[in-house]
Amino acid sequence: MKVETYDSLSGQVALVTGANRGIxxxxxxxxxxxxxxxxxxxxxxxxVTASNQRAIEIDVTDDTQMESAISTIDDAEGQLDILVxxxxxxGPTTSLEDAPIDExxxxxxxxxxxxxxxxxxxxxxxxxxxxxRVVNLSSGLGAIGPGMDGGSPPYRVSxxxxxxxxxxxxxxxxxxxxxxxxxxxxxxxxxxATPGAPRTPTEGADTPAWLARFKPNAPAGRCWRDxxxxxx
Numbered sequence: 001m002k003v004e005t006y007d008s009l010s011g012q013v014a015l016v017t018g019a020n021r022g023i024x025x026x027x028x029x030x031x032x033x034x035x036x037x038x039x040x041x042x043x044x045x046x047x048v049t050a051s052n053q054r055a056i057e058i059d060v061t062d063d064t065q066m067e068s069a070i071s072t073i074d075d076a077e078g079q080l081d082i083l084v085x086x087x088x089x090x091g092p093t094t095s096l097e098d099a100p101i102d103e104x105x106x107x108x109x110x111x112x113x114x115x116x117x118x119x120x121x122x123x124x125x126x127x128x129x130x131x132x133r134v135v136n137l138s139s140g141l142g143a144i145g146p147g148m149d150g151g152s153p154p155y156r157v158s159x160x161x162x163x164x165x166x167x168x169x170x171x172x173x174x175x176x177x178x179x180x181x182x183x184x185x186x187x188x189x190x191x192x193a194t195p196g197a198p199r200t201p202t203e204g205a206d207t208p209a210w211l212a213r214f215k216p217n218a219p220a221g222r223c224w225r226d227x228x229x230x231x232x
Contacts, residue, residue, distance in 0.1 A: 010035035018087030022190035026205035060114025085115035111158035131216030170221025
């Protein structure tokens with residue numbers, strides 16, 4: 001699908017959560033190589049080793065840390081053009097009746113509540129930028145329809161909720177120029193994935209990093225895989 005994207009992100013500021021490994025690290029790398037000032041969010045910022053990124057402490061279950069991270073970016077840069085909500089956990093893989101409640105709560109907190117609250121704190125900065133982008137990392141396991149089985153109920157439901165949140169952001173803020181999209185990276189070789197994943201983190205990061213380069217008035221309010229729109 002032909003979409004107008006920036007050739008360079010020079011002069012733009014990005015925040016990527018869960019950026020110390022896996023897909024998040026690759027997204028952060030790609031955006032930095034395109035010229036963006038990249039804040040790489042991680043619970044342990046010392047694990048971010050890329051010299052062209054700025055490590056920032058963010059535990060997406062900690063409201064104070066999330067608000068502080070946005071304030072730090074505001075103080076240092078005065079702007080935020082791109083927010084990539086990548087941080088996530090798999091959670092319990094059993095059926096619902098066997099899933100521990102504390103693990104259900106933790107999965108929802110990281111995968112859904114965290115992106116919602118962090119975006120809430122980021123919106124004042126994002127709304128100041130023409131065509132700011134929010135990219136949410138979704139999953140095919142969250143798609144409503146055939147195949148919504150096989151365990152991992154909190155993960156599935158949290159990703160379905162993240163799809164809904166993406167649609168909400170588009171409905172509420174698209175008229176102001178905000179470009180909100182979700183990306184399905186596919187089955188990627190990460191700590192979160194089950195054994196046998198065929199895709200590399202670089203392959204998984206390609207579409208979300210591409211969405212982060214969308215120009216104003218680009219398609220929004222959609223879910224994407226391999227740079228093509230796909231059903232929710």
